[in-house]
Amino acid sequence: MKQYADLKELEEKARDVLQMARDKGADTAECQIMRRRDFEVEVRNGEIENLSEAEPFEMSLTVSQDYRRASVSTCDLTPDSIRGIVDQAMVLSKYTDRDTFYTLPKPEQLATEFKDLDLFDAGLLDMPVTEKIELARELENHLLAVDERLKSDGASFSSTISAAVVANSAGFCKAEQRTLLGMGVSGFADDQVKEGDLNVGRKQSGSWGSQRRHRADLRGTKETAQRAANNVLRKIGARKPQTGTFPCYFEPTVARSIWSNLLAAMTGGAVYRNESFLIDQLEQQVCSDIVTITEDPFIPRGQSSRNYDREGVAKKAAKLIEKGRLNTWLLGSYSANKLGKTTTGHAGGTANLLIEPGPFDEAGLLKEMGTGIWVISLLGQGVNISTGDFSRAALGLWVENGEVQYPVMEFTLNSNLKDMLKNISHMGNNVMHDWSVQTPGFIIGNMNVSGL
Structure with missing residues (x-):
């Protein structure tokens, strides 16, 4: 070759x-x-x-x-x-x-x-x-x-x-x-x-x-x-949604950003600097019990596949989150020393992440949601990893009785990541393989929506 x-x-x-x-x-x-x-x-x-x-x-x-x-x-x-x-x-x-x-x-x-x-x-x-x-x-x-x-x-x-x-x-x-x-x-x-x-x-x-x-x-x-x-x-004809508390369906493209927030809070640097909303949560329930996240560094042709991390430490497949339970921090040698632990082979970040899918296709997820917002885009940087506070502008589709009615825009989703992760109520089977974080869409039971 x-x-x-x-x-x-x-x-x-x-x-x-x-x-x-x-x-x-x-x-x-x-x-x-x-x-x-x-x-x-x-x-x-x-x-x-x-x-x-x-x-x-x-x-x-x-x-x-x-x-x-x-x-x-x-x-x-x-x-x-x-x-x-x-x-x-x-x-x-x-x-x-x-x-x-x-x-x-x-x-x-x-x-x-x-x-x-x-x-x-x-x-x-x-x-x-x-x-x-x-x-x-x-x-x-x-x-x-x-x-x-x-x-x-x-x-x-x-x-x-x-x-x-x-x-x-x-x-x-x-x-x-x-x-x-x-x-x-x-x-x-x-x-x-x-x-x-x-x-x-x-x-x-x-x-x-x-x-x-x-x-x-x-x-x-x-x-x-x-x-x-x-x-x-699908955005043409958008209007503001009403203000209230509604379930939200996060499609796979948007779901990635929620997992990114979770991973940021799991890094050793955030933990030893006391800048993570997951402080003192190791081996505790931090997500809904339908959430399992596996790191698999050995997927052939995977976008983040690797045999070793930036320090040469051997990678291994592991469940980072198992049925909602936080199994590990993400540590390189320096952050491990700071925390009195052993490196987990995460100098330079994670490899391929696989979020375990659920039983629902997209139509099934919308039917389970009933009335709420299908979130198709998140805007801005309104996430505080230290506290978990979440406030981001969004675009989406208004759903009633499981059917899309019209697009919505110029609204804000407000909550806290601690509550959001534990309130994931339904997981889809529509996994997207275009990125190193391979996730389906999911429903969060209640989000505060600031619209009209």
């Missing part, structure tokens, strides 16, 4: 950098080297608006002596530059504060087995630029063909080919190559004007995209365009 880079050469260079740092007095050293080829093209109305291609190199180095740590980076990998950057790191580390919580992982925690996760598509190396441009144009053309009211806000195709090595003086050194490619399209339409509505002169917009490790796994341009078009058209 054709390779993007010489992985053995990258590993040798990383080992040389580590040895150089140790020879100059470093107690510990961590090195990452990445070579990457980035491409992106954006088209609007058939014309290229932006086309960029770059192939950067980057090396980062962290050293410590007497628990005094310094980090440096460079894009110049010539021998003279590397010697200079190692010298710079050693000098800087003399002037930083001692931090005894900073350590490398223990050798027995490091990954020694490496599954073939099939994260590299060699065919992308020879994919012509003209073909990438035509895919973006094709995507845009499919969008405009869905409905004459639609106008294009642009379509894009992007790809990244990378080779990277992670190495440290605890004994870990591993280089891998990966590919990631994606495409997306945005559109808009003039809103329909109705007497008494809010949408005089408004435009409604929407988008959709697909991202995969292998080109063969990308959604087709026609399907992607249809989803983007639907996201525009």
